[in-house]
Amino acid sequence: MMRIPLLLALLLLPLASLQAGPAAENLAAAVRFATISHQDRNQVDEQAFLGLHAFLRETYPQTFAQLEVKVINDFSLVLVWRGSETTAKPVLFTAHMDVVPVEPGTEADWTHPAFDGVIENGVIYGRGTLDDKLGVISLLEAVERLLARSYAPARTVVFAFGHDEEVSGVQGAGEIARYLKEEGFYFDWMVDEGGMMFNDNPLVPGEQVALIGVAEKLYLTLIFRVEGEGGHSSRPPRVTTIGRLAAAVKKVEDNPFPARIVPPIDAMLERMAPHVDFPQSFLFNNLWLSDWLIARIMESNPTTAAFVQTTTALTMFNAGVKENVIPQMAEARINFRLLPGDSAEMVIERVTELVDDPAVKITRAANTARQAPVAQIDGPGFVQVSRAVEAVYPNTLVLPYMLPATTDVRHYLDLADNHYRFHGALIGMEQGAQIHGTDEQLSVASFEKTVDIAVQMIQMGTQP
Structure with a gap:
């Protein structure tokens, strides 16, 4: 057996271990579209959203060819994957394409510019890597992989990607919800952003924890x-x-x-x-x-x-x-x-x-949102998301929790029996401060597992 010289092996090892796969590259590419939500809607770069749409269609050709695609209010997207059992209630997965701006004066505090989408040393840097292009890309990666395996859902599944969640979601998720209601959709359960996995939760030292927002x-x-x-x-x-x-x-x-x-x-x-x-x-x-x-x-x-x-x-x-x-x-x-x-x-x-x-x-201040009810912890949605986590991360402690912030769920209250919040990224507690903050980032390894969890959630959620 040929032996690789030790020096050469040491040089090659980090290159191999840190090489990003296509899923991570796609998340980094999505970050480069500065789909920023501004309080002043006149400041929004509409071309950034249209550019992201074109990128998604090109990157996930089977998804956009085989699913029913509807553009809502110019910039939001709905994709419907019809199931074989028409009497079964469908399920809904949501995420949002917009991000918050970088606070002026903090640009130099970023390891790499927020919209450069750089991958370095096994880390994806940029605005949206945690909130919430993470959700959009992981779900689309999962669908594309399932289609490549000729997977056919028994239960219909809908994917809804809003464009203005960071400024209340009225024009995005609000209009999506109105469209879905007009189309006669009512979901058994739904999953939006808002829950993650942590390896250093102070309440449970030594345990890897998945927090599913109910x-x-x-x-x-x-x-x-x-x-x-x-x-x-x-x-x-x-x-x-x-x-x-x-x-x-x-x-x-x-x-x-x-x-x-x-x-x-x-x-x-x-x-x-x-x-x-x-x-x-x-x-x-x-x-x-x-x-x-x-x-x-x-x-x-x-x-x-x-x-x-x-x-x-x-x-x-x-x-x-x-x-x-x-x-x-x-x-x-x-x-x-x-x-x-x-x-x-x-x-x-x-x-x-x-x-x-x-x-x-x-x-x-103008705000018509209602308080979302607490979802069932023993309901099928919570059970299926928990099973998806355990399939990818065995021996993880899965916990229900309350998201201290607000999501697009507020717009879907009349469209589902239960509303959950979870994207399967594994991060540290301090890393959570990067959401809406400085130097937002996610490891390549964590994102690859996020996609794996998305695949499991879709598969388990679309079974009869």
Whole structure:
């Protein structure tokens, strides 16, 4: 047997182990289309979305030839793969093609420019590698592979890819949902973004965990507005508009909502109990006694606080045009993410009582979303997604959880019995901060497994 010289072997080994496959290359290529959602729709680069559409059609020819394809509202896509059993309820998989912009001034903090789609040392860099071109490309890769194997679904499956999830999804998923309803679709269950796998979850040390979202928080923004006397800064009033507004928002920020354990966090903790040490195992198994204590502990940790609180985030503060002019108007926006069971009306009432100042006008920003119900943890959708994870990552602890953010699920509430959230990427907890943040990235190995899980989810979900 010919022996490779040791030096040559050492040189070749990293090249072989870090070489990206076609799936990773396709995700990197998709990243290069700067499909950015802006609050000002006039800033959106429509050609980027059309370019991405053309890329997808070219890259997944069998998918776009054999499935029914519908373009919704110019930039969103729906693909229908008809099953042989017409009486079986279909299933729905969704993801979104748009991404958030890079915060100005942070460009130099990226290892590679956000839209260059670079693969280096086994890592795919760029905006969308986690949120959510990850979902779009993994699902299309899975369909193309299944078609290559002549796979034929028994149950119809629909894929819906919106184009504006990052700015509420009204024009994308909202219009997709309207179209699907007009076409008579009603789904047994659906899977959107919002759940992932983690190898360093602090609640379950030493375990690889898959978090399947069975709930999400309701999104609510309140506008605080103060109008008053303006004029020259040399003759200030006793209380300026900025001062009054600052006092109001400080009262809200200084009085967070009380922590409590709600579904599905209770189910998540109960499933963790056999995998943690005493005293956590006792506490998790006896939530009727210890829920208040666990809520306090989780509240104290920034990583877990959002699971037990309706959160308060002061996100915008606008006032003034010149340093020597007292503004006549000051405005702030506070974004709340509501636990299941909390309502917008309850939040508004509590905030109004805290501020206790009739000069501060509090209004609700336009948002017609409803709170998504908690999906069944023992339902067929959860079971099939769990089985898909276990087929690719054996011995993984699968847990239900609540996504502390909001997804396009809000637009599909009337179209499915159960709504789940999961794309099978395996990442570290700190890596989750790159979603909407700096230096978003995903390993090639993780993405390849994400595609494998997508294949399993589609296969298992489309069986009778």
